[in-house]
Amino acid sequence: MRDLHFPLNQTQRVRLEAALHELQTLAPAAASAASVTVADSIPVNQEDNILKGHGAADHDGEVVATLCGVVERVNKLVYVRTLRRGILSLFRYKPEVGDIIVGRVIEIAPKRWRLEINFTQDAVLMLSSMNLPDGIQRRRTAVDELNMRSIFEENDVVCAEVRGFQHDGSLHLQARSQKYGKLQRGQLLTVPAYLVKRRKQHFHHLEQYDVDLILGCNGFIWVGQHVLVRENTELKEDQHKLSDEVDTFTSIETRKHICRLANAVRVLSALGFILTIELIIQTAEASLSSNVEINAMLGAEFYVQTAEREARRRADLVRKKNGAR
Structure with missing residues (x-):
């Protein structure tokens, strides 16, 4: 249990300790x-x-x-x-080739960007390892290098894929697909990397909220407004249309959904739960069904309720599994 920076009254403390004890007894032997x-x-x-x-x-x-x-x-x-x-070494990210990561640009160097990705070293995204804004596959020129700041600048949040390690030990990224690139209109969350397990799918479009959720293997999580992914040909044909869309206003309803899902991630992370898309949605839905305000999700009572709900869910799974035998 981490990051609980608020007081618990005696009743809440007893309930939380009971729920966490129940979760510990239900944990599989392999985990312990x-x-x-x-x-x-x-x-x-x-x-x-x-x-x-x-x-x-x-x-x-x-x-x-x-x-x-x-x-x-x-x-x-x-x-x-x-x-x-x-x-603390447990909390650091251990990269593997093919990992989906989210990072923040900290420096623009010749033909490359340097990103902070919760690793012992900064990662490198080469200009030659990403799609250009025009969507055309071609050699990068000196003009492209001069225009690098128009693609990514310092403090931009970027999604990419781990390409591999170089002989000097540096980690290289690639962003050759339209699903990678700059992330805007959302929140970047940082959690311990071990709470995000490697899965087949790390990009999630939550249609009911019109929100994109990216679970970075490095513990950086993005919750933001949904963005349509276009193929290169469509991108070239609709450049002007896409530029108009970038200037559109993010609705208040979508902003509320982003904040609610982000707070669900914060609660689950503080309780030390493995972050899955199903658990994040369940936590957000539980706050809605209980009429819990977005800011109240970070209060003591909702943390306790979340721990109790997860203990009941896991206990039900164990009973069903034992009943099926």
Whole structure:
């Protein structure tokens, strides 16, 4: 549980502790076994012919940890990653090729932009690794380089994909699809990266709210007004029309939806819940059905209600799973 910067009365404190205790008892064994100390048993399936890597060894027919850290698995390889930089290293993003990330431009350099992405180093987005505003695929010229600031400037929020690591250790991004690029008219939220799991889909259009939600693998989350994604040919034909759309006004209703969904993310993050699109929508809908004002979502009572609701949901899932056996 994090970031609860408000007082709880005695009743709320008891209710919250009870809900969190219930959630802890319902947590799967695999989750509790993620962090290990020396001599802790590491659950594995011996029939899989697993390979024991750094920090893992055999002892009396079991695989045990010889280091303190976090259990990592890569195919059949099982090893323990030590927390050399303390517990804060768990909150840092660990990039993988293909990750969808959201970042903020902090510098414009020759032929590249540097982005803050919650990593130990800044990421690099090359001019050659993104679509130009005209949508035409061509070589970048000196004129394009001079016009870089018209594409992205400092403090712009950008969505991109991890392309890979260079020999110097820097992380390179690419934004060659129309779904990537500059994000406007919304809120950028920062949560611990481990709360965002890698999934097949990180872009979500919530039609009922007319809002786009991007769950960046790096823990940067964007909630903003829905933007139509156009193909290159359509983009070229509708340039003037699109420029007119950019100048349109974001309705008050859409702004309220953005704020409500953003507060749902803040509440779930502070409670330490894994962020899924389903859970975010359920939390926002619960605030609406209970007539909770947007600003009241960040009050003590709604935090307690959210924890209790999630405990009931997980308990129901466990009962259904046990009943199906």
